[in-house]
Every structure is written in structure tokens, then in C-alpha cells.
Amino acid sequence: MSVLVYAEHDNAALKGVTLNVVAAAKAIGGDITVLVAGEGCAAVADEAAKVEGVSKVLLADNAAYGHQLAENVADLVAEVGKDYGHILAAATTTGKNFAPRVAALLDVGMISEISGVESADTFKRPIYAGNAIATVQSGDSIKVITVRGTGFDAVSAEGGSASVESIDVVKDAGVSKFVSEELAKSDRPELTAAKIVISGGRGMQNGDNFEMLYKVADKLGAAVGASRAAVDAGFVPNDMQVGQTGKIVAPDLYVAVGISGAIQHLAGMKDSKVIVAINKDEEAPIFQVADYGLVADLFEAVPELDSKL
């Protein structure tokens, strides 16, 4: 039995979440092969070869895969993956985009966002925004799975010595074209990888007020997130959204500022180790999950917090 892990990267470096996916692959068992598909991404393959527990790296380096277009990537993964027992990808917008296509091409069901491995064919996954945890079993010969990074402790990026093999499978469906990308640039850690996350909600009132959170975040080495309400109101861009349909985070410390705590938001952060809530509404549901709650006006509490750190 062997597992194919699809590497998440930006053509220059391997994304940390791949280490969590490899951890899920280890829990399933069997040889682990990592597929690196992209353009000019040989360095990523070398990095993947060093990951603990990886026995082989396949490198598909072609312009067709440069922007991770689902049509091309899915065709590639379906062809390469048909000889494997499991195909795993991260439950990121890249993995979620192409993995269901792979499953359909292979005529197998798919299991989304697993948070636990029970056995080689049985997995745990959250449903209903995490208000229930389902244990599901796949009867298909190939299991196509996306992995929720926060469910698995990352394996070490070092210690492996896998071989890198180039494959010349070129799949260009020719029906889609990359046009442009607007990526947020930030010196702060990535939301899903940060040890500390500070998020703002509707209570922040506008985008300028997020500056207060950025200042605290920079003192703590934290990432800054937001609730859906804050994103919908246009305070901050979509890539900062934490919740059922945004990013799922589980840092050591999560500080929710001016966030009421709708179940859709809780779904994205309630596995954090320590949760702090700052809200002036003492009845806000966020306090029901917070380890430390401070009932206060955030416009006084956050600057004070900043000065005390």
C-alpha cells in the first residue's frame, strides 16, 4: 500500500501544511510519495525529499501546472495517482479546488477535511461547521482525501533522504487560463501556521482600527485574522477570514477582539489551545468558549494591552 501526497507550494518553497499532510499519510501507513507539480519548482522537490518519512518525490515541472489550474493538475494527479491506495492533499483552496476533480475522474467518492485517521479506510471529519464529528469509511479502491492541517502535528522538514524523479506527464486541458493574482503581502506569520492569532470582528468598526491589532500582533509575533462580519463589511481582505468557510486555525493562543462568536466563526478557531475574548457585550457567545474573557471596550483594552506587552 502506498500514499501519494500532493505538495502545496508556490514554485519556490514548500508550504508548511504539506508537513501536516505527510503526518496524516504516516498515520494511514505505507510508503509515502510526494508529488510536486508546478513550474520551475525543482527546489520544492529537493525540499520535499528531505521531509521525514517521505520515500520518493515525483516532480512534474511544466508551465501547465505553474498556477495550479485545477483542470490540468487534476488530470495529472488522476493519472499518477491511479496506482496508489490513497491520494492526499491539504484542505487549502488549492487542494479543495482540484481533489474532487481527481475523485470524479477516478470514479471514487471523496473524503473532505479529515481531522483524524482511525484506520486505512476510516477517518474522522467535522460536519455541520464542526458541531458534529463524523466517522466515515470509504469502500473505494482509491481514497481521495483532503487533510485539515490543524488535525495533525507536522512531521519534521528534515531527516528524510528521498529520491527525486522527474515525470514528463503533461496535461493541458486548454479550457482555463490564469489571468492575474492579487496576493496579500505581509511580514507577519501565515494565519494557519502562526502560534498566536489575533482576530478582529465587527466591533472593530473599520479597517483603520485594525492597526491596533497589527501593533499588538507585531509585539507577539502573531498573525492577524478576522471574522466573516469584518470581511463582509470590507474592513479587511478575504484571506484574513477565520471560520467554517474561511481558514481553520488552531494556534497556542487565539485572541478574539470585538467578535461575538457565531458558530461559523467558532468552527474555525475552537481547537486553539488558549482562547481570549475581549468584548464589551458580556452576553456574547464567544465568552462560552474563552479561557479568559475580558468584558471591556476594545478601544480602551487593546491599546492598554499593547502598552503592557
Add this chain to the structure above:
Amino acid sequence: MKVLVPIKRVVDYNVKVRVKADQSGVDLANVKMAMNPFCEIAVEEAVRLKEKGVVTEIVVVTVGSKTAQEQLRTAMALGADRAILVETEENTQPLGVAKALKALVEKESPDLVILGKQAIDDDNNQTGQMLAALTGMPQGTFASEVNVADGKVSVTREIDGGLQTVELSLPAVVTTDLRLNEPRYASLPNIMKAKKKPLDTVSPADLGVDLTPRVKTLKVEPPAERQAGIKVASVEELVDKLKNEAKVI
């Protein structure tokens, strides 16, 4: 051009579901049901394209029980022209639904299929992508902007790092994200009119598809409950607790 909008009937998003004592699933008895929020956004987008004169006909479809007629009527009250119910009592899963939709795509030949990126019950986020694969269509998932021009559709997608724009040849599949639009409410006259719009019922067998689930649910449990902690009186106390008790800063 014609648009096909597949929708799903789910538990209303305001309902906090409870797991059944026998762990067989969540308790749906007497729970308020509604159209999946992402599907409402899909219907709205189709209606807006029709209002702009890009689209001439909107066909809404669901794969589910007879009760889902309610949501089809809602979609028609919002502006869909006609509806198709693929009636089944089976617990539907994305691959089976995608196969049923593929059969309808072959029959209806839409230029665009717009559907929600995920249903808030099973949180799968699969059906649109699977339909695209089965029909060989390109896909624009997690859309926050859709523009149709010159036989192509340009889709701006919400991705983890920000936004990405792709151009797809038609026919294509688009799945909606939260910020694509804000769905309208159906007016009373439109709700009345929707009752007279055509609603066809077909069976999975009519379409030649097998909806047997591929993935078996062994049990459903409530998540580990998180206990509410303590209230601190001041920022000073908070910083002290984080440093000395939780040791996280």
C-alpha cells in the same frame, strides 16, 4: 444563454444541530430547513446575469426528497424560470449528485452551471468540481466576481493568499463564495407567481444514475465540549494570566 443552478435543502444556518443519542447522525426531526446559503448566492448571481441581459433562462435543480420542492419554489420566487427535482430518498453524496447533474447537463446543454461552493450540512465542497470533471468543463471555484463576455467567463476566486482571476471557456462551472453578491428576498407577488412556474420531477433511474453512497458514515458524535473559562477584571490581570498561568506569551 442558459444557466443551470443546482441547489440543496439543508438545515437552516441559524439552527444549532444536535447529535442523536444513538450516534447515527444529527437530529433533523422538526428542525427548520432552508436553501443552503451558498446556493442562494448562486441563484442570485444567475438572476443578476439575467437582469443584465446575459442570460435568457435559469433552470434550478436539486437532487433530494420531495420536500425539497419547497426550496425549488423559493429559487423560482427569486427569479429562476423552471425547476427540476431529481427525487430520491437516498442520503445523497457529491459523486452521485454530480452524476445526476451531468445527465441533466447533457439534456439541457447549459452554457454555465452556477452552484454553491459547499453545503453547510456535510461541508464537503466537492459537487461543483466533480461535475466539472465528469463533463470536462473548466471550473471557477470560490467565486467573488463573475463576468461573462465573448464566449468566455472570467472568474475572480477567493484563495488562501488573496484573489486569483482565471478565464474559462464556456460551458463552465462556477462555484460561489460568500462575497459574490448579497441575495435578495423574494417578494410576495413573486412567491405567488413561482407557484405557477413549471417543476418537473424525474427519478435517478430516468437519468441512468446510481446514487448509492460511496462513503459510509459509521457514527456521528458531538465535538469535545470546550468549557468556558474565567472572566478577568483588567488588561493587567489578562496579561498576567497569559504569562504565568497559560504561559503562551
